[in-house]
Amino acid sequence: MSSSLETLAAKLAEDCLKAMKATGHERLYVELGNVIGASSQTLEEAFLTEVRIRLSDQAAREFLIRRVRELKDQGAPE
Structure with missing residues (x-):
């Protein structure tokens, strides 16, 4: 199950960061975290x-x- 958890969390994070960049909404991940937490604190x-x-x-x-x-x-020297 941890493999599924890590895979899902990583994909959601990537998608959320893309959406944040596209929209300029810097705290979108907090809102999405609240939605996720309503059904799975682990995720x-x-x-x-x-x-x-x-x-x-x-x-x-x-x-x-x-x-x-x-x-x-x-x-400064390289």
């Missing part, structure tokens, strides 16, 4: 974890790109 927790992991990854990558540009602009 809700897995979904929210998947979303948070992806949002964290996006933020970290954006930071890294920005920071590397700053360092290059300052003449």
Whole structure:
């Protein structure tokens, strides 16, 4: 069952993040989490974890790109 749970949570997270990007609604995942949680707290927790992991990854990558540009602009060695 955990394989199904992880698969469903990951797919929902990907779809939700795409919808968030398309609509600009940054808290859509919270609303969807509430809908999921009404019938399955287990899936809700897995979904929210998947979303948070992806949002964290996006933020970290954006930071890294920005920071590397700053360092290059300052003449730091590669």
